Amino acid sequence: MPKPRIKTMEDLSVAIGVSRPTLSRFFQDPNLIKPKTVARIEEGLERVEYVPNFFATRLNRKSTGMIGVIIPYLNDLFFTKLLEAVEVAAMEAGLSVITKCSHSDPLIEARAAETFMSMNVDGALVTPLGDHSDQAVYQRLKSRLPFVLMDSRPTTMPDVDYVGSDHMQSTGLITEYLCRVGDPPVFLAMPRVNFNALGREAAYIAKMKELGFEPEIIGVDAVNDDGYFEGHGEAVLDKAFAQGQLADRSILCVNDRVAIGAIRAAARHGLTPGRGARGGLRIAGHDDYPLCPYLNPSLTTVAQNTDAIGRKAVSRLLQIIGGSVATDTPEISLFDGELKLRESA
């Protein structure tokens, strides 16, 4: 017994016997209408099938109640974790989020931004690609709507609000830990297209100098070309171990995915990283990728506070939307990382 389907609010108004503007207000907020009328409307909605047209409702509204989020990868649990935090925060604020993935392609990223602007979203949250994002797109975004960057901060966009981790603190934290408990670490980096990678590299160098050690960086050149972080970490260390190098060193990886590859390379060479044997191989990461506790050995790392980052990004966006804030000077929110001590270092 399928209910009769009603397409327009007009038709619904005659079916229920309530004027269309009243229905319009009912769907926006039932409290605006007398309880008795509300009851009649709800009773009528029981008998028929009707949903207000998404486009028509948004066409003539000042606020669409939507925010757009752009992330660079889907196949990365860090970003999905961040996205979840954003979605939860947005839901609590009564916003619906439209997610677009740029697949690390500047063109797709630009298209997504265009889409958001054409949809009159109330604001946009963007996790930028490395240095190959089209910064003109960001300029337009900033000039047209509330706009907050997350996780990665392009040097070319100093005037945009930003929420992320304090690499100086987080990378400094694990660097210092590694130095205290064992030999000072080598830094396993990434090809220099990623601002986070650069920031952490700089933080590592600073902390090492502060402690009086000589910084040492490897993995800046791409060894493999499959584009995956794990593959990079494995390839770099596989080569090093094969040449009899690094097998007794502490290795701080730029992020956990690289560290996963690093651990794998160690295993292939019969090495088991861990804090057990002094002077032996140790491997640490950064991010607290969800699988860290389940690796063998489990991965010592620094957790990014994705929950706080997502929550802050949304609340900052709401501030700007609300207009209760000066936007001439950007707000930079950095959250501390938290040491996660496990087996690998």
Added chain:
Amino acid sequence: MPKPRIKTMEDLSVAIGVSRPTLSRFFQDPNLIKPKTVARIEEGLERVEYVPNFFATRLNRKSTGMIGVIIPYLNDLFFTKLLEAVEVAAMEAGLSVITKCSHSDPLIEARAAETFMSMNVDGALVTPLGDHSDQAVYQRLKSRLPFVLMDSRPTTMPDVDYVGSDHMQSTGLITEYLCRVGDPPVFLAMPRVNFNALGREAAYIAKMKELGFEPEIIGVDAVNDDGYFEGHGEAVLDKAFAQGQLADRSILCVNDRVAIGAIRAAARHGLTPGRGARGGLRIAGHDDYPLCPYLNPSLTTVAQNTDAIGRKAVSRLLQIIGGSVATDTPEISLFDGELKLRESA
């Protein structure tokens, strides 16, 4: 030097000196318009900033050019891989996709479905929750628009198109492999709320009987309650190993995430699964989770053909949208799994 911003196509038409209907057709397909006029329009668009309003363009169109996709989790690389395949296929077909994540909540799933219907999407692709989806939602979805289920097939929805893996084949394949190379495996299952888990369990039983072995199933009851697959696998095996059980058995896990937990439990008890020692511990999974090659030991598993599944789901949707197909009888498309032999079994 910000370009002047133009809001409506009307304003644009006076700014460029081309009629509005001509502009409308230009934005739909420039080929409909004389090259000389196209040049003039494009030249004009260089000088001003204008994007057609998303809602207005969709409001009065027969086809919105959008499809909706619902997945249950974001923090699962299997689903993100599937989503990528869908997005690629959709992009090639000129469709844009709207993704919603239900966070394994039937209410959110239902809301997402409502949203899709109110947006007049051309079709919907849904990866259902386990047995707790609201099937009334699916019924409405099916009655209102082209609708294809992916990955998991509720028994309550036999009349809906479905694209997924052939569990009988894939689970049979790895079961047979394990039986040939070593002792017949135990099946490490999941609490029975997941149709895939049930399907694979049944496939395991069938193959074992076919080969003349006695099926043996563990892990049906939840041991932990954190909701993560890895935690389930680890908890079940940790308990078993602690009791001196299963340490010399072959263990086929219902999926790779459970297997990751299983391997972790083994490591904690000093066990290294692998096909090396006859009669020793072996662990295998299902899905080919992207991290399988990087685990220690790397995980032997059966790859689901997510690429083919995503592609087929989109093409089937396009068929239904095109109307060139009988929808009275559902099409069930099952793809074969492919054995991925690695170290763990």
Added chain:
DNA sequence: CATCAATATTTACGTGTGTAAAAGGGAGGA
């Protein structure tokens, strides 16, 4: 220069809803 076809413009109406102002109606109090 006239003619025809291709293309562009004009005109007019449709899409489903938001929103504001004015007019209508019923309940309560004087």
Added chain:
DNA sequence: TCCTCCCTTTTACACACGTAAATATTGATG
């Protein structure tokens, strides 16, 4: 009974664009 007051309805317009039919323009051809 009359008069507020509050809520609802009516009326009207706005939103930005799709679409179709009729008309005007352009260019090439003869």
